[in-house]
Structures are given as structure tokens and as C-alpha cells.
Amino acid sequence: MHADAAEPGGSLGRGGRRAHVGQRPPADRWAPGRPGPEEAARLAATFGALLRRLRTQRGLSVRGLANRAVLAASTVSRLxxxxxRPRPVVLAALARGLAPADPEPVREVLAAAAGASLRPDTEAGVRAHRRRARRRAAR
Structure with a gap:
């Protein structure tokens, strides 16, 4: 047993690092992607409702849309x-999942619904999405 594990509250997490047992990460740790309560309510009523309507009109489940868009089902559900908060690369993926033949009009409607909550893409996020899409296509 590791010496830290014997101390109260000293259990070890992955990689031998001390786990913060019973503690939550700082509230602002992931704040850029998580909207506050008022923004969350507005996003759910506008962008989220539109996304759900478009998905259900096409007879897709959350998991079905996630698979077609090469996204995690939890991402679709949270949106x-x-x-x-959505990013342009995610909107493009959702649009391709919802309307593979002509995704651009759907992407524009989703972007308009997201409004000021639309976060800018990051290079790492774009690369990761491309990598996942390539892996999915190779299957």
C-alpha cells in the first residue's frame, strides 16, 4: 500500500496522484464550455429545443445522431x-448527421440558434474531430 493511501483522505487516483476524495473540481475549471444557469436555460429553450426537434423529425435517437455526427452521445445530450456551449466544428458535425446530402443550411440554422453562446473552435478540437471521423470511416 502506498504511504499516502494510509492517510485519511489520502487515496490515490490514476497515475498515483492523490485523488480529491469527496471534493469537486473548482467551479471554474471547465467554465468556458459550461454555461451559467441563465445561459443554460436560454440555450435549452432555443438551440437545444431546435436540435431535439430536428433530431426527432428525422427519427434519430441521441445515440443515432451522435454516431452519424461522429460525436459522443453525452455531447449531443448536453447540447x-x-x-x-457549441463550437462551429460540432455544429458542422451535427449538420452532417442531420442532413448528409446538404448540411450547410442546417449548420446555419443551428449557428443562428446558438447565437452569442457559440464558442470559437480550437486547433486541437478540430484535429480531434477529424481524427475521430477518419477512424470512423476506416471501420
Missing amino acids: ERGRR
Whole structure:
């Protein structure tokens, strides 16, 4: 047993680092992607409701849309519930999942619904999405 593990509250997490047992990460740790309560309510009523309507009109489940868009189902769910601010790369992926033949009009409607909550893309995020899409296509 590691010496830290014997101390009260000293259990070890992954990689031998001390786990913060019973503690939550700082509230602002992931703040850029998580809207506050008022913004979350607005996103859920506008962007989230639109996304859910477009998805259900096409007979897709959350998981079905996530698979077609090469996104995690939790991402789609969080976007619909207003728990996540969207990025342009995610909107493009959702549009391709919802309308593979002509995604651009759907992307524009989603971007308009997201409004000021739309976060800018990051190079790492774009690369990661491309990598996931390539892996999915190779299957």
C-alpha cells in the first residue's frame, strides 16, 4: 500500500496522484464550455429545443445522431439540455448527421440558434474531430 493511501483522505487516483476524495473540481475549471444557469436555460429553450426537434423529425435517437455526427452521445445530450456551449466544428458535425446530402443550411440554422453562446473552435478540437471521423470511416 502506498504511504499516502494510509492517510485519511489520502487515496490515490490514476497515475498515483492523490485523488480529491469527496471534493469537486473548482467551479471554474471547465467554465468556458459550461454555461451559467441563465445561459443554460436560454440555450435549452432555443438551440437545444431546435436540435431535439430536428433530431426527432428525422427519427434519430441521441445515440443515432451522435454516431452519424461522429460525436459522443453525452455531447449531443448536453447540447440539447443547454449544459454545453457549441463550437462551429460540432455544429458542422451535427449538420452532417442531420442532413448528409446538404448540411450547410442546417449548420446555419443551428449557428443562428446558438447565437452569442457559440464558442470559437480550437486547433486541437478540430484535429480531434477529424481524427475521430477518419477512424470512423476506416471501420
